[in-house]
Amino acid sequence: MKFLCVDCDAQMRYEERELPGDGTLAVMFACPTCGRKVALLTNPMETQLVSSLGVKIGGRTVPDQPLETVRTQLGTGADGALVDEDTRRAPAWSAAAEDRLARVPGFVRGMVRRLYSEWAKERGIEEITPEVMDAARKELGLEEM
């Protein structure tokens, strides 16, 4: 899918996306010539169709995770079925961050923990707090995790 600014005859560029949490998706594009912006808004079915392809609108911010589509889309997964490799050298997690992580379904929790830990480790962050999680979530585009 591409967007063309008809007045400028210029291909519009991806700027940002938002997942409001109601199953819809908002993606903003801007014309590099005149600066005009448009938003692509998808309904839950259209959003799900894109997710089903295992692709990220706006491009990937983190490498593909093993079984990523299955882990993020399966609603009847067993909490302990997948054991993520121990990340002992990872940053510490504050109690508040652990509380928030505990709200993530167990089937995908290990993967989410690893993604946040790696993000923090790369930045020399020694403790993961809810604020760190917010920053990572926004930067990595993990709104659905």
Next chain:
Amino acid sequence: MKRIRTYFDLPPDTGSDVLGQIRAQVERLHRRLSQVHFTLAVLSGKGGVGKSVVTANLAAALAADRCRVGVVDADLNGPCMAKLLGARGQRLLVKADGVAPAVGAGGLKLMSMDLLLASDSAPVEWKGPEAESFVWRGTLEAGALREFLADTDWGALDYLLLDLPPGTDRIEPVHDLLPHLGGVVFVSLASDLSQFVVRKAVHRVRELGIPIVGFVENMAGYACPHCGTVGPLFGASAEFDGVPSLGRVPFDPELAALADRGRPFVLERPGSAAAAAFGQAARAVRAFFETGRTL
């Protein structure tokens, strides 16, 4: 009126690069399977013919013949390979570069949706909007199968078997994912009904240009538990024009009982008529792939 440029007039996507992401998925799949010598789909088209039992025993017979074998349970909504191979309840270790497969009877490596589900009675339920699930479910299932193939750390294998769900169309997503699929083994009963449906699957596989290894006739007669004599169950043998018969597996009540306990018959009762038929089929598969001939 000003002509509006079309999709192909514009330069490649510089934002999401969806096509690039899809290409990366395909490359990852090819990298993973580069250590697999032969890929083989076990297909029927018809349900209830014992296809998964044949897959499990064919895989076990190949492993018993010192082949390194993996099995992908491609029946996402009716997964039973973990039960058939005694691998239920195994937890799978996830590393950054892949998921360690379960290990079942005979050392068979396995990936199955059954290993991931919350309970015995839990069906596969996806999180998307139910109202229009027909639009996205097939895409998601193809994606899940791709991940099973690409994200499982199979290591080096001689054979990777895919146990397909019933349906004459089920070979198509596999063909899309694995355009160089090594071959197909069909499973059928000798009944007219079974052959009627399996013929459609044979036709479709031929249209797609996938090599056909042959077919296994399951429940080909009944083996007397007392004297071992095999009597007919469906009358005449199954026949598919130009498709070689790899073996005729007689019905044996103990085969079903052992399957329920996760123990492949071919390993538990190697001297039986059914085990001999599975062994014959495995030898025919090896001859097809390794020497390019039919037995």
